[in-house]
Amino acid sequence: MREVWSTADVERLAAERSAPDVWDYIAGGSGEEVTLAANRAALDRVAVVPRALVDVSTCDPGCELFGAWSTLPLAVAPMAYQRLIHEGGERAAAAAAAAAGVPYVVSTLSSDPIEDVAAAGGTTWFQLYWLRDREVVVKLLRRAEEAGCRAVVLTVDVPVLGRRLRDLRNGFALPSWVKPVNTDGEVGERVPGDSAIARHTSAVFDPSLSWRDLEWIRARTSLPLVLKGVLDARDAARAVDLGVRGVVVSNHGGRQLDGAVPSAVALPEVVAAVAGRCPVLLDSGVRSGVDVLRALALGASAVLVGRPVLWGLAAGGERGVTAVLDVLRAEFETALRLAGCPDVASARHLTVARGSCVHGA
Amino acid sequence: MREVWSTADVERLAAERSAPDVWDYIAGGSGEEVTLAANRAALDRVAVVPRALVDVSTCDPGCELFGAWSTLPLAVAPMAYQRLIHEGGERAAAAAAAAAGVPYVVSTLSSDPIEDVAAAGGTTWFQLYWLRDREVVVKLLRRAEEAGCRAVVLTVDVPVLGRRLRDLRNGFALPSWVKPVNTDGEVGERVPGDSAIARHTSAVFDPSLSWRDLEWIRARTSLPLVLKGVLDARDAARAVDLGVRGVVVSNHGGRQLDGAVPSAVALPEVVAAVAGRCPVLLDSGVRSGVDVLRALALGASAVLVGRPVLWGLAAGGERGVTAVLDVLRAEFETALRLAGCPDVASARHLTVARGSCVHGA
Amino acid sequence: MREVWSTADVERLAAERSAPDVWDYIAGGSGEEVTLAANRAALDRVAVVPRALVDVSTCDPGCELFGAWSTLPLAVAPMAYQRLIHEGGERAAAAAAAAAGVPYVVSTLSSDPIEDVAAAGGTTWFQLYWLRDREVVVKLLRRAEEAGCRAVVLTVDVPVLGRRLRDLRNGFALPSWVKPVNTDGEVGERVPGDSAIARHTSAVFDPSLSWRDLEWIRARTSLPLVLKGVLDARDAARAVDLGVRGVVVSNHGGRQLDGAVPSAVALPEVVAAVAGRCPVLLDSGVRSGVDVLRALALGASAVLVGRPVLWGLAAGGERGVTAVLDVLRAEFETALRLAGCPDVASARHLTVARGSCVHGA
Amino acid sequence: MREVWSTADVERLAAERSAPDVWDYIAGGSGEEVTLAANRAALDRVAVVPRALVDVSTCDPGCELFGAWSTLPLAVAPMAYQRLIHEGGERAAAAAAAAAGVPYVVSTLSSDPIEDVAAAGGTTWFQLYWLRDREVVVKLLRRAEEAGCRAVVLTVDVPVLGRRLRDLRNGFALPSWVKPVNTDGEVGERVPGDSAIARHTSAVFDPSLSWRDLEWIRARTSLPLVLKGVLDARDAARAVDLGVRGVVVSNHGGRQLDGAVPSAVALPEVVAAVAGRCPVLLDSGVRSGVDVLRALALGASAVLVGRPVLWGLAAGGERGVTAVLDVLRAEFETALRLAGCPDVASARHLTVARGSCVHGA
Numbered sequence A, B, C, D: 001m002r003e004v005w006s007t008a009d010v011e012r013l014a015a016e017r018s019a020p021d022v023w024d025y026i027a028g029g030s031g032e033e034v035t036l037a038a039n040r041a042a043l044d045r046v047a048v049v050p051r052a053l054v055d056v057s058t059c060d061p062g063c064e065l066f067g068a069w070s071t072l073p074l075a076v077a078p079m080a081y082q083r084l085i086h087e088g089g090e091r092a093a094a095a096a097a098a099a100a101g102v103p104y105v106v107s108t109l110s111s112d113p114i115e116d117v118a119a120a121g122g123t124t125w126f127q128l129y130w131l132r133d134r135e136v137v138v139k140l141l142r143r144a145e146e147a148g149c150r151a152v153v154l155t156v157d158v159p160v161l162g163r164r165l166r167d168l169r170n171g172f173a174l175p176s177w178v179k180p181v182n183t184d185g186e187v188g189e190r191v192p193g194d195s196a197i198a199r200h201t202s203a204v205f206d207p208s209l210s211w212r213d214l215e216w217i218r219a220r221t222s223l224p225l226v227l228k229g230v231l232d233a234r235d236a237a238r239a240v241d242l243g244v245r246g247v248v249v250s251n252h253g254g255r256q257l258d259g260a261v262p263s264a265v266a267l268p269e270v271v272a273a274v275a276g277r278c279p280v281l282l283d284s285g286v287r288s289g290v291d292v293l294r295a296l297a298l299g300a301s302a303v304l305v306g307r308p309v310l311w312g313l314a315a316g317g318e319r320g321v322t323a324v325l326d327v328l329r330a331e332f333e334t335a336l337r338l339a340g341c342p343d344v345a346s347a348r349h350l351t352v353a354r355g356s357c358v359h360g361a
């Protein structure tokens, strides 16, 4: 792989190597892609006020996340069907994450089985979609536990799939060698003008998931439960009240509700509402170590990184993902030091400015 | 008709099929078209904060509007001279609205007679322009009632026509087969460098319409009276005090006062001033189901959709309008579910963010 | 002259017909032209909230200004050397203003004598630059009074000339037939890489003008004294305390201090500080009747229009200026009616919105 | 050298004459160069409200800085390796500064020895990088004192070097004739895909610099100690409490923490926290005399100018730097007069507006 200095370099390589419809599936958002763009704009507007005269000769970018140590305040976001992008699939990506010492979140819709992914040896979390068939849900939770997963990430922003116009226009479907293996499913045939992914989601996902189901899930797993896809501070507070152990402020990378608030805008109020009772993570638009620092300065404990990992996979399989994580680590370590932070905890006390005013303390 | 995934797809088709001067008449705004652009920018800036963990397995996008059920919180805005755009004219558009189960607002200046439009069988509202000849006004109200219209929408933002430079430059006039049939009028000849529409408006519209005329109108119809074109909250409050039953926050799609406030900016104060005493609708710039959700989140009860319906008409007559309404419905239903709203009422409790702050509750 | 629908149409014609260096002299601002651009951006951001249901069948766009009636809340800004642009010079422009019934402000640096300009028959105001030679100042005041001028407009924002890079690069100088005839001066030779205008200003203008000179001027003329080029509210208040009868909030069309506040941003605080004790006018960037309405809604009593008048002059002499004033009148009358204002006074009570909030009354 | 009217003119000349990798080294920022761009955007948004009617016939643009008079509120920022850009190196630049009567800050990493630079005869300040080898630090302080430097500027924003992607991509290294002569160092070989500058920094700079080292430094020099690279107001206050005699609000021209707050945004809070106890300077993005005025209006005592001086050096050696300083002086003097300020002190009482509001007093 050619030399890369930023995730944008990897994105360029990945775009060259990917089939156009697969690229659209990865890159696209829903609707007019307003939220997709707004995620970046919101992060770019977050200006950090660095501290001076702090000894950063040693600087530890690691942190504990749900009982395990991560070498960075970062996990790989759950993303379906990674064999679409590279034959190495989830195993390759998880292997890179394991080697890098960061958690890998395996999707309900992974194209490699949970067990194979967990066998990569790093910290694995299991991402759960709420399926109509509750027996399958129970079985998945059991398998995740047995495979050694350390957390269950329940995604709450996909009662139905967002309208992803690129996939609809492309009549997007999966090739025969990519399947949701954990659920023994078939995503379905290619139908011009329709998205097989959307049809499959609507067939197997249960849009009735609600607060009362939380208790049901908690009773069925001993793993810490994390909610992914929370944007309203009231929902975050309620989740914590009900025993949820972590919250991911996310708009699913701009792929679900177009017009949804950028996660970096929603984050501070969620952090305030949670008031330290559990970690608050952020995703959607994180592209650099500076973005990780921005998220921490806004009060996040860590971030999930989505598409950049897929870019790495597309560009070079496991080595590509390693390259992406290396870039993020180098950027974050530098950013942390330049912000005068010897560790992750101190980054959460940085002040941020937006527009032309300085806020915070 | 080719497949369409958003109203922008229909717009493209319509632009291809329309005569340039007719297209300018539809698409244009007044003056420098600052308000035309600002309407969109204001809506794009409205970021919705979705709710999580609400059962949306059933989701009803319908609502009552002035005593009748609509399958969407949306009506077709009154727009003059629809035969200009397609021979099917108002009848075709109204038929599509009827089939879709949404109200159609027939303009005083329709090119098909009120009665033919109402015969399409859906909910019809009659839009009244204040004409110099009061006998004609009375006659129109009588005809609207007899044709079965369910509301009278009095447009208050056209004491004179906005300066629509495209029409002036084009010397825009109507072809011989398009006429304001309800008033037996003739819009007039083509005069280079002048707009026949503007001359006609100035000849027949009465710019003296004022608060004291409201009572006169109310006494002459049993139908609920709705004011269209209100932007100042004080005017909205006064209207409700005087017995008006609905208010449309609108700048006429940027076609009247250039430099007027975007309706999405004006909306929250109007909603506050009306304080639930009647429905507040919004129009000007609504292009998607997400925009409908944005309007509801800002406090609107429903929206009017203008140009997109004309795009549908131009692109494929009744089928084209159906396609537009289908897209809006699909978008809105998805948006509602993704926002965690099982119905229209709950959307009005969503929080919105603008710029980089979250407001509301 | 071809048909024109907006001042931008006239601008295009004027640009075609003007020598490049003369065009640069007219169009340019100082420095990086940040203020030049900001003037327009600030006006475009002012969104007016129109009132509904006001009888505008009669609508009077006229107002009194310093004791004389103007058919519009608008005067022609003082601009030097108008023979540069058209042989008709100031006389042609003043004749058009007189015919239109709006005041014309004749510059100290006019290329036609004060008396000839005043003879055009309309309302004339004399603009005074503070010259090193006080005898000349006294003589000019005397001439202005005798010629029938109705006000003295003392320009306070030119202690030295702004750095107008276009003129410096062009080595701009006046042709032999254009001279500051009122002061019997010669602007000077063409020197490559220098501006003759700047050299002349620095030779004859007195940068020592200060508050203590105001009394000296007031004692030497019976005409109402107006200060042009005030941006700080404290200065405006002090001026009124000292008997000044009008204030023009202006940054000289972006030609003096680059980086100065846009006049539309500075206006509201000046209006508040003046608190109705004298008229507050605005200039810098006014290009349409909608801009006039915006200025009134922000609290101005009237505006000065600069460059558009020169565009008219360049495009067609007196007829060109008439065309510009006709466009402005048509735009303003329409805007006034569409804002629900039967007269100029009511426009000052309109609410304005900036960005995404509504402010005001 | 061709005629130049603004620093942008000099920039164009310099870009033409520089080797691409050297140009990238000068022009570039770190990361995505968000802060680099934001510095300019923040300054452009600062709109100054000029005062009227102040006698500016005499106008003194000079001020005292750390006990010596400067003819402008401006010093040349410390910048390493100036022989890279022109054979005249630091001596040429310092000679131009001396002739112009403004302080020159010589970098620890100058390519001409401190003594040669100070011999240029103007006011010289010595910029100190915190080196692992404390004996070298002590020796440098001694040499600076003996060479007649008037202040020590301790740079606190380079515990490690920012990720400057241009240099990484270029594999940037110094030619054999350019060396950090003060420390007898060698920056190192050209390595493709790596920056020799970054390797050298990491080898010799000490990232452990912290508050407790301040006392150590203060005890080792009699010169006033100035901190460069402070952005957080709390750090500024603490520094002053510890006896620091000046603070430079700076993000190192966007070359260190990408995502750091623009210095013009951070400035007002630092000024408030310092509360007049020592001068606060600003750098990062200053390109014109108007920018100097903006900084003063925001509360700065003076500015440092970085890249424009290098542009001058590249364009024409000492004469080029003189041209840049001449432009800045002409611009600043004009700006000061046009703002109604007879001296530098009064500029600090100007009001500024940002966006569409006026602040201050």
Ligand SMILES: Cc1cc2nc3c(=O)[nH]c(=O)nc-3n(C[C@H](O)[C@H](O)[C@H](O)COP(=O)(O)O)c2cc1C
Residues within 6 Å of the ligand: A025, A026, A027, A077, A078, A079, A080, A107, A108, A109, A127, A155, A228, A250, A251, A252, A253, A254, A255, A283, A284, A285, A286, A304, A305, A306, A307, A308
């Ligand atoms: C191709 C793709 C597939 C995804 N699949 C899942 C998934 O299976 N489960 C899930 O919770 N989120 C899924 N997401 C959302 C990510 O977990 C994450 O929220 C999002 O990608 C973060 O934004 P970013 O890509 O801008 O970093 C997917 C995202 C992408 C791009």
Ligand SMILES: Cc1cc2nc3c(=O)[nH]c(=O)nc-3n(C[C@H](O)[C@H](O)[C@H](O)COP(=O)(O)O)c2cc1C
Residues within 6 Å of the ligand: B025, B026, B027, B077, B078, B079, B080, B107, B108, B109, B127, B155, B228, B250, B251, B252, B253, B254, B255, B283, B284, B285, B286, B304, B305, B306, B307, B308
């Ligand atoms: C071609 C056209 C004709 C219109 N005719 C009328 C009309 O006759 N009566 C009326 O009240 N509004 C009329 N309008 C305004 C619409 O009712 C509505 O306020 C506007 O189109 C909403 O903005 P939108 O087009 O951006 O959705 C017209 C708009 C257009 C585009």
Ligand SMILES: Cc1cc2nc3c(=O)[nH]c(=O)nc-3n(C[C@H](O)[C@H](O)[C@H](O)COP(=O)(O)O)c2cc1C
Residues within 6 Å of the ligand: C025, C026, C027, C077, C078, C079, C080, C107, C108, C109, C127, C155, C228, C250, C251, C252, C253, C254, C255, C283, C284, C285, C286, C304, C305, C306, C307, C308
């Ligand atoms: C070519 C030109 C010459 C000017 N000459 C004068 C002048 O002699 N006296 C004066 O007070 N203002 C002068 N001004 C400034 C105008 O009076 C006015 O403040 C400015 O043009 C308003 O901005 P606008 O051109 O954007 O409308 C001049 C402006 C221009 C464009």
Ligand SMILES: Cc1cc2nc3c(=O)[nH]c(=O)nc-3n(C[C@H](O)[C@H](O)[C@H](O)COP(=O)(O)O)c2cc1C
Residues within 6 Å of the ligand: D025, D026, D027, D077, D078, D079, D080, D107, D108, D109, D127, D155, D228, D250, D251, D252, D253, D254, D255, D283, D284, D285, D286, D304, D305, D306, D307, D308
């Ligand atoms: C090529 C270059 C080299 C620099 N070297 C140093 C240095 O040796 N020491 C230091 O404190 N700052 C250094 N700086 C930062 C400058 O002192 C200053 O903070 C910055 O250039 C100001 O921004 P500006 O270039 O936008 O004016 C350097 C900057 C540049 C562009």
